[in-house]
Amino acid sequence: xxxxxxxxxxxxxxxxxxxxxxxxxxxxxxxxxxxxxxxxxxxxxxxxxxxxxxxxxxxxxxxxxxxxxxxxxxxxxxxxxxxxxxxxxxxxxxxxxxxxxxxxxxxxxxxxxxxxxxxxxxxxxxxxxxxxxxxxxxxxxxxxxxxxxxxxxxxxxxxxxxxx
Amino acid sequence: xxxxxxxxxxxxxxxxxxxxxxxxxxxxxxxxxxxxxxxxxxxxxxxxxxxxxxxxxxxxxxxxxxxxxxxxxxxxxxxxxxxxxxxxxxxxxxxxxxxxxxxxxxxxxxxxxxxxxxxxxxxxxxxxxxxxxxxxxxxxxxxxxxxxxxxxxxxxxxxxxxxxxxxxxxxxxxxxxxxxxxxxxxxxxxxxxxxxxxxxxxxxxxxxxxxxxxxxxxxxxxxxxxxxxxxxxxxxxxxxxxxxxxxxxxxxxxxxxxxxxxxxxxxxxxxxxxxxxxxxxxxxxxxxxxxxxxxxxxxxxxxxxxxxxxxxxxxxxxxxxxxxxxxxxxxxxxxxxxxxxxxxx
Numbered sequence: 001x002x003x004x005x006x007x008x009x010x011x012x013x014x015x016x017x018x019x020x021x022x023x024x025x026x027x028x029x030x031x032x033x034x035x036x037x038x039x040x041x042x043x044x045x046x047x048x049x050x051x052x053x054x055x056x057x058x059x060x061x062x063x064x065x066x067x068x069x070x071x072x073x074x075x076x077x078x079x080x081x082x083x084x085x086x087x088x089x090x091x092x093x094x095x096x097x098x099x100x101x102x103x104x105x106x107x108x109x110x111x112x113x114x115x116x117x118x119x120x121x122x123x124x125x126x127x128x129x130x131x132x133x134x135x136x137x138x139x140x141x142x143x144x145x146x147x148x149x150x151x152x153x154x155x156x157x158x159x160x161x162x163x164x
Numbered sequence: 165x166x167x168x169x170x171x172x173x174x175x176x177x178x179x180x181x182x183x184x185x186x187x188x189x190x191x192x193x194x195x196x197x198x199x200x201x202x203x204x205x206x207x208x209x210x211x212x213x214x215x216x217x218x219x220x221x222x223x224x225x226x227x228x229x230x231x232x233x234x235x236x237x238x239x240x241x242x243x244x245x246x247x248x249x250x251x252x253x254x255x256x257x258x259x260x261x262x263x264x265x266x267x268x269x270x271x272x273x274x275x276x277x278x279x280x281x282x283x284x285x286x287x288x289x290x291x292x293x294x295x296x297x298x299x300x301x302x303x304x305x306x307x308x309x310x311x312x313x314x315x316x317x318x319x320x321x322x323x324x325x326x327x328x329x330x331x332x333x334x335x336x337x338x339x340x341x342x343x344x345x346x347x348x349x350x351x352x353x354x355x356x357x358x359x360x361x362x363x364x365x366x367x368x369x370x371x372x373x374x375x376x377x378x379x380x381x382x383x384x385x386x387x388x389x390x391x392x393x394x395x396x397x398x399x400x401x402x403x404x405x406x407x408x409x410x411x412x413x414x415x416x417x418x419x420x421x422x423x424x425x426x427x428x429x430x431x432x433x434x435x436x437x438x439x440x441x442x443x444x445x446x447x448x449x450x451x452x453x454x455x456x457x458x459x460x461x462x463x464x465x466x467x468x469x470x471x472x473x474x475x476x477x478x479x480x481x482x483x484x485x486x487x488x489x490x491x492x493x494x495x496x497x498x499x500x501x502x503x504x505x506x507x508x509x
Contacts, residue, residue, distance in 0.1 A: 003433070006370035007201060009272045013279040014374040017286045021349055026341040029293035032301045033320060034340060039305035
C-alpha cells in the first residue's frame, strides 16, 4: 500500500516547513499576539476593578453627602429655634424693662406731686395762720373800741370768711 | 455548489483520460490516484492534451549524487532522464538500457504536488499571521480587534483557554507557540486540501507522521521522573501485574503519537475518498448507460455537497483534536509535578 508508506521527500519538506513556520510565527506572530491579548485582558480586568472601586467611592461619597445634608438641616433648625428663643427673650426683657421704667416714672411723678401738694399745704397753712393772725389783730383792735360794733364786726368778718 | 461541480469536471476529464487508455473507468484506481502525491500538478485534460504544471524533481543517490530537473522531462513516465524513471509516480533509478537498476538507491526529495501546496499554505499562513501580529503591535492593547483579527483572535484564545490551560496548567505559556503552530498548520492545510483539484496534504501519512514525531519529541522533553516512575514501576498493583503493565505502558508512549498520526491521516483521506466515491458513481452509472449517468448526477452532487460541509467541519475538528490530544499528552508527561505542587500549596 503506497498510501500508508510515508514518503521520505514529503516527510523531509514537511519538517523543514514546520520548523520554518514555527520559528517565524513564534517570533513574529504568537509572541506579539499573545502579549497583546494578555495585556488587553489585564487592562479590561483593571478597568472593571477601577470602575467597581469608583462606584463604591461614589456610593460612599453619596452617603457622606447625605449625612452632611442631614447634619446641615439639623443645624439650621437648631439655629432657627435658638433665634426664635432669643427673639422671645429680648422682646420679653424689653417689655419688662419698659414696664419697670414706666412704673418708675409714675412713682417719680407721684412723689413730685405729693411733694408739691405738701408744699402747697404748708404754704396754705402759713397763709391761713397769717390770715387768722390778721383777723385776730383786727378783732382785738375793734374790741377795744366798741363792743356792739365789735360783735357786729366779728360777725361781718365771719361772713367774709365764709364768702371767701 | 460550484466546488463539487468543479471537482466533477476534473474527475470527468480524468475519466476521459483513463478511458482513452483502457476504455474502462476504474473508480478505485482513479480515487487513489487523486489522493496520492504526484510529481506534477494535474489540472485537467482536454481530449489528448494534459494541462499540468511540472514540478521540480530533486533526487539524491549515494552513487550518482544530486540531480535536479523538471518533472516534465519524464513525459508522464514514458521517458527516462538522467538515469531516473517515473514508475507509478515513484522515481526509480534505471541503467543505460532503461531497465530498473535495483543496485542504485534513489532518495526522492522532489517538490511534489503535496510539498508545493504545503509550501504555498505555509507562505499564506505566515503572511496572515504576521500581518495580524503587526496590527496588534501597531494598535497596542487598548484598541478593539477589527477585520481578520476578529476571525483569528477567538481561535487563539480558544487554543489558549480550552486546550492549553486545562491540560498544561500554569506551564501553558511555554507550549502556546507550539500548540498554536500545530493547530494553524494543520488547519490551513486541511482547508486548502479541500479546494477541488488541490493536493491531499493532511491526508498524507508522511505529513501526519512528521507532526506525530514532533509531538512525540515535545512530549518526551516535557516528561519528568514521576512520569517514568509510573511507567517502569506502576504503583499500587501486584508484582506480576507490574510485569505485564511495564511493556504496555512503554508501548503507550509510542502508541499515543502513532494514534495522532493515523487519526488525522485517516480522517482527511476518508473524507476525500467519500467525496470522490460519490463523484465516481456518476461515471460508473454512465458506463452502464449514458442516461443513468446523467440521471444519477444530481444525487451524486447532493451527497458530495453534504459530505463537503462535513469535511469543512472535520477540517476544524481534526486540527483541534490533534492539538488538544497533544496538549493532553504533554500534560500527562509532567502530571506528577503538578500533583506535588498541589500538595505543597
